[in-house]
Amino acid sequence: MTPFSLTRVALAACTTLSALALVPAAQAAELRSAEIHPDNYPTTQAVRHMGELIKERTQGRITIKVYSGGSLGSENDSIEQVKLGALAMTRVNSAAMHNICELTRVPSLPFLFRSTEHLHKALDSEVGEQLLRGCEKAGFVGLAWYDSGSRSIYSRSKLVKTPADVKGMKIRVQQSDLAVAMVEAMGANATPMPLGEVYTGLKTGLIDAAENNLPSYDSTRHFEAAKYMSMTEHTMTPEILVFSKRQWDKLPEADQKIIRDAAKESVPYMRKLWAEREQVSKAAVEKGGAQLGEVDKASFQAAMKPVYDRFVNTPETKELVSRIQAVK
Numbered sequence: 001m002t003p004f005s006l007t008r009v010a011l012a013a014c015t016t017l018s019a020l021a022l023v024p025a026a027q028a029a030e031l032r033s034a035e036i037h038p039d040n041y042p043t044t045q046a047v048r049h050m051g052e053l054i055k056e057r058t059q060g061r062i063t064i065k066v067y068s069g070g071s072l073g074s075e076n077d078s079i080e081q082v083k084l085g086a087l088a089m090t091r092v093n094s095a096a097m098h099n100i101c102e103l104t105r106v107p108s109l110p111f112l113f114r115s116t117e118h119l120h121k122a123l124d125s126e127v128g129e130q131l132l133r134g135c136e137k138a139g140f141v142g143l144a145w146y147d148s149g150s151r152s153i154y155s156r157s158k159l160v161k162t163p164a165d166v167k168g169m170k171i172r173v174q175q176s177d178l179a180v181a182m183v184e185a186m187g188a189n190a191t192p193m194p195l196g197e198v199y200t201g202l203k204t205g206l207i208d209a210a211e212n213n214l215p216s217y218d219s220t221r222h223f224e225a226a227k228y229m230s231m232t233e234h235t236m237t238p239e240i241l242v243f244s245k246r247q248w249d250k251l252p253e254a255d256q257k258i259i260r261d262a263a264k265e266s267v268p269y270m271r272k273l274w275a276e277r278e279q280v281s282k283a284a285v286e287k288g289g290a291q292l293g294e295v296d297k298a299s300f301q302a303a304m305k306p307v308y309d310r311f312v313n314t315p316e317t318k319e320l321v322s323r324i325q326a327v328k
Contacts, residue, residue, distance in 0.1 A: 027061075028060075028062070029063075030063050030064070031088035031247075032065050032067065032087050032088050033051075033065070033089045034067050034071075034077075034081065034090040035047065035067065035069070035090070035091055036068075036070040036075055036092075037068065037069070037216075042147075042270050042273035043239055043270065045270075045273055046266045047064065047091055049270075050262045051064030051065075053262035054258055054259060057262070058255070058258060062255065072087070074195070074196065075090070075093065075096040076175065078090040078092065082140065083244065083246075084244075085244045088243060088247050091146065091239055091240070091241050093148055093237060093238075094107060094237055094240040095174040095175075095176040095178070095179055096174065096176070097240060101134055101140065102134070103130075103135070103316075103317070104134070104240065105176075105311055105317075106131060106321060106324070107237065107238050108179075108237040109178075109235070109307070109312070110235050110300075111300075111301045111304060112235075112236070113324075118327060119147075119238070122327045123145040123238060125327065127323050127324055127327075128145055130320070131320070132145070132240075140242040141242065141245050143242065143243055144264055144266065144267050145238045145239065145240060146238060146241065146267065146271075146274075147239065147271050148236070148237055149236070149278055150231075150233035150234075151211050151212055151213055151236075152212075152229055152230060153166065153210075153232050154222060154226040154228060154229040155169070155209040155226055155229075155230070156208055156209065156226045157208065157228065159228045159291060160230040160232075161230070161293075161296055163186040163300055166186050166187060166209070167186075167187035168188065168189065169208040170206075170207045170208045170209070171189065171190060171191060171207065172192075172193050172201060172202075172210035173192055175193070175194070176192070178311055180192060181311070182234065182304065182307050183211070185304055186300065187303075195220065199220060199221060199222060199225060203225045209226060210226060213278075214229075214278050214282055215281045217281065217290075218280075218281035223288050223289070223290040227289055227290050227291060229290055229291070229293070230292075230293050232297065233297065
């Protein structure tokens with residue numbers, strides 16, 4: 001974490017800890033939540049919807065204030081603030097949790113999910129709950145899974161069809177060892193960096209390409225710097241909504257239930273917004289000059305064996321992968 005980020009964490013801690021001491025139950029509380037995406041992004045709107053449900057069910061006693069647009073720092077910054085108890089919760093891509101909560105790597109495995117429907121069924125099942133529970137020992141209460149669509153590669157110079165076409169490319173990935181291993185298995189050079197640095201990296205040629213979903217490709221304006229998006233759809237890494245265990249343990253059980261139920265009920269709301277946003281974003285990037293092309297997915301999938309060998313290497317992860325693959 002940078003000195004600037006540490007300062008933000010310290011300031012957030014000073015200003016929020018008193019507001020988040022939720023004892024006794026009758027005391028009003030404002031739960032503060034961090035979000036790197038803008039106000040109109042589906043995840044931001046979903047957390048605000050969750051807040052509306054909580055406010056209604058507590059007669060205004062508990063509310064959520066969402067700090068959007070990365071105003072409290074990067075996803076890694078917000079995760080640290082939640083762990084410290086300086087923030088109540090945050091919504092992050094689950095890749096940001098990989099090195100903190102190892103089970104979050106499972107739904108990020110390449111080509112694990114056959115379709116969006118398969119993803120939803122798996123994450124709505126006991127498997128999804130088991131994955132969320134896996135974060136508690138790290139200091140986080142997993143509340144819900146949100147959609148993040150499928151991630152594809154976009155390049156400054158060309159459309160790609162097979163792994164041979166990305167060989168030697170410098171591709172930005174999320175700051176996750178799994179993401180690095182996946183791109184390296186394709187033959188490219190993985191370059192981890194925060195999302196906020198990617199536009200400049202593409203513009204200056206520091207990186208040749210990046211990978212993300214269509215709404216992020218649109219909202220970050222990356223299509224202006226990398227006009228060629230190849231629909232590899234290599235992962236469907238979901239978003240995760242996590243609550244600070246330090247703050248959670250101060251809550252009465254009745255309030256915990258209200259918050260957890262509201263989080264679950266925000267999921268279908270988010271999915272509807274996401275599906276709509278994907279179509280809007282596809283039209284927007286194409287209008288902005290982006291070219292979207294199909295790829296030979298089988299060739300990319302065949303390159304992923306080393307990734308599975310490395311990350312699906314315990315009885316628990318093997319069982320979870322098998323159970324996900326068995327979901328019909």
